[in-house]
Amino acid sequence: MTQDINFMTKTKSLIDNLKSVCANYGLGNDGNEFKIITQVFLYKFLNDKFRYAVKKEMPKLAEAENFSIALKALSEDNYSDLIDALDPNIPRLQPEHLISHLFVKQNDSDFAKLFDDTLRQVSIENADVFSVKSFTGAKDTLFDELTQFISDSSQRDAYAKALINKLFEFSFEEMFEQKYDFFATIFEYLIKDYNTDSGGKYAEYYTPHSVARIMAQILVPEPVKGVKCYDPSAGSGTLLMSLAHEIGEENCTIYSEDISQKSSNMLRLNLVLNNLTHSIPNIIKTNTIALPSYLDTKFEYIVSNPPFKLDFSDFHADLDKDIFKKRFFAGIPNIPKSKKESMSIYLLFIQHIMYSLSDNGKAAIVVPTGFITAQSGIEKKIRERLIENGWLRGVVSMPSNIFASTGTNVSVLLLDKKADNQHIVLMDASKLGETVKEGKNQRTVLKPEEEAKIIDTFNQKIAVEDLSVVVSKEEISAKNYSFSAGQYFEVKIEYVDITAEEFSEKMNEFENNLQSLFAEGADLEKKIQENLKNLKFN
Structure with missing residues (x-):
């Protein structure tokens, strides 16, 4: 339970940090903020899901100092065999698609373009499994070019770097043994x-x-x-x-x-x-x-x-x-x-x-x-x-x-x-x-x-x-x-046993109350008639 709470706290912190990045670059409460937050979160989740599955399939990669470099060092045949062995639900990524790869490239010129190109490539290579279709059969794009939502092009590199740095600080990999209840709260x-x-x-x-x-x-x-x-x-x-x-x-x-x-x-x-x-x-x-x-x-x-x-x-x-x-x-x-x-x-x-x-x-x-x-x-x-x-x-x-x-x-x-x-x-x-x-x-x-x-x-x-x-x-x-x-509920009637004398007494009481009410009614009617006469006279 303590571990669950710790994971949730860290995950919520990641979401808050991504929102802070958006706010710092003028996108807080912007119409596109929803796309940015959910898509960056999804990219991070898929990245870590891929890493987790690959390490399970090839444990020696888990011991590598730099995962993306070790993955890139595999021969083309070995890499192809590794991908084929993964569960169909696991995203298919290349070493250059990983956050760890982008992290070391963040100071390159035109980093925003590299970031957007990476998301586009991931979308294309995973379209069959991860795309939502319309009635016509057309598939949507898994990821948008997220830096394009920054209207000032000079700020796009810095914005992409800020996002990648937040994603690099955190890992989902320890959480993938968790069940629905945990991720329902996160969602x-x-x-x-x-x-x-x-x-x-x-x-x-x-x-x-x-x-x-x-x-x-x-x-x-x-x-x-x-x-x-x-x-x-x-x-x-x-x-x-x-x-x-x-x-x-x-x-x-x-x-x-x-x-x-x-x-x-x-x-x-x-x-x-x-x-x-x-x-x-x-x-x-x-x-x-x-x-x-x-x-x-x-x-x-x-x-x-x-x-x-x-x-x-x-x-x-x-x-x-x-x-x-x-x-x-x-x-x-x-x-x-x-x-x-x-x-x-x-x-x-x-x-x-x-x-x-x-x-x-x-x-x-x-x-x-x-x-x-x-x-x-x-x-x-x-x-x-x-x-x-x-x-x-x-x-x-x-x-x-x-x-x-x-x-x-x-x-x-x-x-x-x-x-x-x-x-x-x-x-x-x-x-x-x-x-x-x-x-x-x-x-x-x-x-x-x-x-x-x-x-x-x-x-x-x-x-x-x-x-x-x-x-x-x-x-x-x-x-x-x-x-x-x-x-369909039964009507409940409460019965009380009473003697004939008590019954007679209650009936007399009801009759007296009725007579009193009738007398009040007659008196009220008489006053109304008098008032109507006065109104006509005036």
């Missing part, structure tokens, strides 16, 4: 200043880890292998990382779609940090609703925290194509005359997820709580289909303000194509958690024991007073397809 710290959607169409970049853990541990109560996991609105990948951690990174492949380039880059970094590099080619930057890349692919596990409201009037007409009729079985929300930004796009995501599940697929979807009780419309049609198909495993209604970014009450919809239709769990967890202040916002935080209570109660299908009910599909049909636990 969150890395993106915390950039974790807002500045005009992007989709993506909640951050889902609380408590919600992500609850979703993952309900979805995966038993070990599984060789499964495909998908998020159609992935954001930075919090839900996917939690799901992969629960399944085991080696037992699953990640797929995702999101319209935001920024969130796709965040997700790529998250995959690298969490030993899921093999899934990077499956990240697609696209409009999932109008231009889905995985329409013909079915998934064993789907998690999603989709955008709830969004103006999609620009591509509304495209959704009426025959190819989408089966997918959007319950309908497409109409375009309102005003407040187009309030269009309920999440209803399309739910239908898309239902369409994308494999024959034994499972899903966990964050929805506004209003969805579970709406009396008509697309919402009710979706709920009816889930019950008719026998796909509803249950619902967990979360405490208010569990998301700091929205005041909307949310519930988690749990689907399973092999669900037990006689034991559907409906849970009202709205009274759990404690309120904490985060900046100007208040957020509800679940305690670890409360998380465990939600997970265990749900997975064991237990009815707990004022928390959960276990109902059949027939009972839900009889309640107008309501998924709200509160509508």
Whole structure:
């Protein structure tokens, strides 16, 4: 534990130092700062991952005084054999790509060009594994020419040197035995200043880890292998990382779609940090609703925290194509005359997820709580289909303000194509958690024991007073397809034994109170009539 804290402190210090370099060269809070910080961090991580893997494969290199020089001294054949022996998830670097090589070259003229050229070469040679694709198949660039963000060209060499010196002081190599929980904290710290959607169409970049853990541990109560996991609105990948951690990174492949380039880059970094590099080619930057890349692919596990409201009037007409009729079985929300930004796009995501599940697929979807009780419309049609198909495993209604970014009450919809239709769990967890202040916002935080209570109660299908009910599909049909636990809780009536005399006394008391109230009412009515007469007279 002490070692974990020490590693985290050092890593956070590296991130802070990189931000200081940006600030010193006029890029603090600049629109490009996010790219610089995340890309330099990723370059450092890949550099150290390569060094670590090479030393494992060829231990004598670990003993060399200068790693990059020793690597360069290998024959062409030996170097080629070494690269071929590495795991496919390990980046392919040349000795001149290493930070240690750039460190000794930092006083050369035109060092900024050398720095940018190095990043470009690393991008090109690792494009197949590390590039995010768009819907058209075009691949993005892993690294930008970072010194070009310095408008004063005379400062670029010094800026590149400052970055390299910060990277050289620190090594990740000791950390690569660590698991997800360590790097989840680092990732969150890395993106915390950039974790807002500045005009992007989709993506909640951050889902609380408590919600992500609850979703993952309900979805995966038993070990599984060789499964495909998908998020159609992935954001930075919090839900996917939690799901992969629960399944085991080696037992699953990640797929995702999101319209935001920024969130796709965040997700790529998250995959690298969490030993899921093999899934990077499956990240697609696209409009999932109008231009889905995985329409013909079915998934064993789907998690999603989709955008709830969004103006999609620009591509509304495209959704009426025959190819989408089966997918959007319950309908497409109409375009309102005003407040187009309030269009309920999440209803399309739910239908898309239902369409994308494999024959034994499972899903966990964050929805506004209003969805579970709406009396008509697309919402009710979706709920009816889930019950008719026998796909509803249950619902967990979360405490208010569990998301700091929205005041909307949310519930988690749990689907399973092999669900037990006689034991559907409906849970009202709205009274759990404690309120904490985060900046100007208040957020509800679940305690670890409360998380465990939600997970265990749900997975064991237990009815707990004022928390959960276990109902059949027939009972839900009889309640107008309501998924709200509160509508199934028994009404508690407390009975008290009293004598006939006590009953008579109470009835007399009630009668006297009623007579008194009627007398007051008559007196009040009389005064009102008098006041009305006076007003007419005047």
